[in-house]
Amino acid sequence: MGCKNRKKSLTLLTNNPSYQQKQGFTPILLALTANPYKFVERLNAFLTTFNLFTMNKTELIDAMASDAGITKAAAKKAxxxxxxxxxxxxxxxxxxxxVGFGSWSVSKRNARExxxxxxxxxxxxxxxNVVKFKAGSDLASSVN
Structure with a gap:
C-alpha cells in the first residue's frame, strides 16, 4: 500500500464517527490525518501547556553538544x-x-512488612540501598 492510499484509508477510518467514538479520538489526533505538521504543532502546544515534556538521554546529549559547541560523540562521552x-x-x-545543583546520597532502607x-x-x-537526590538552592529556586 502506498503512502497516498494509507493516508486516504486512515482519513476514511478516522472520519467515521462510530470509529471515533469507540476509539475515543480527540480533535488533536484527528488533525494528524489532515496535516501531520499541524498535528505536531498542536501536540507541542498541548504538551507545553500541561508541562508534559520530558528530556531523554539523546536529547540531553544533543543539547550539551550544541551548548558547548562540541560533537555529539564528545558530549555522549562526557x-x-x-x-x-x-x-x-x-x-x-x-x-x-x-553546589547549587544538588546532591546524591545512598541510604539504607530496612526490611519491612x-x-x-x-x-x-x-x-x-x-x-x-536506595539513591536519594536533594535539589540545591539554585536549582530549587530556578523551577519556582
Missing part, C-alpha cells in the same frame, strides 16, 4: 563519564554534591 563517576561514587557509599495489593496477604520486603 555525559557517560559523569554518570559513571556518580554511580561509582555512590556504590562506594560516598555522597556526590554539586508490606501487603500484596491484589491478595491482601502480608509479605516481607527485603532491605536495600
Amino acid at each position: 555525559l557517560e563519564s559523569f554518570l559513571g563517576n556518580v554511580e561509582g561514587s555512590l556504590k562506594k557509599g560516598n555522597r556526590v554534591s554539586l 508490606g501487603r500484596n495489593p491484589s491478595t491482601g496477604k502480608t509479605i516481607q520486603i527485603a532491605a536495600k
Whole structure:
C-alpha cells in the first residue's frame, strides 16, 4: 500500500464517527490525518501547556553538544563519564554534591512488612540501598 492510499484509508477510518467514538479520538489526533505538521504543532502546544515534556538521554546529549559547541560523540562521552563517576561514587557509599545543583546520597532502607495489593496477604520486603537526590538552592529556586 502506498503512502497516498494509507493516508486516504486512515482519513476514511478516522472520519467515521462510530470509529471515533469507540476509539475515543480527540480533535488533536484527528488533525494528524489532515496535516501531520499541524498535528505536531498542536501536540507541542498541548504538551507545553500541561508541562508534559520530558528530556531523554539523546536529547540531553544533543543539547550539551550544541551548548558547548562540541560533537555529539564528545558530549555522549562526557555525559557517560559523569554518570559513571556518580554511580561509582555512590556504590562506594560516598555522597556526590554539586553546589547549587544538588546532591546524591545512598541510604539504607530496612526490611519491612508490606501487603500484596491484589491478595491482601502480608509479605516481607527485603532491605536495600536506595539513591536519594536533594535539589540545591539554585536549582530549587530556578523551577519556582
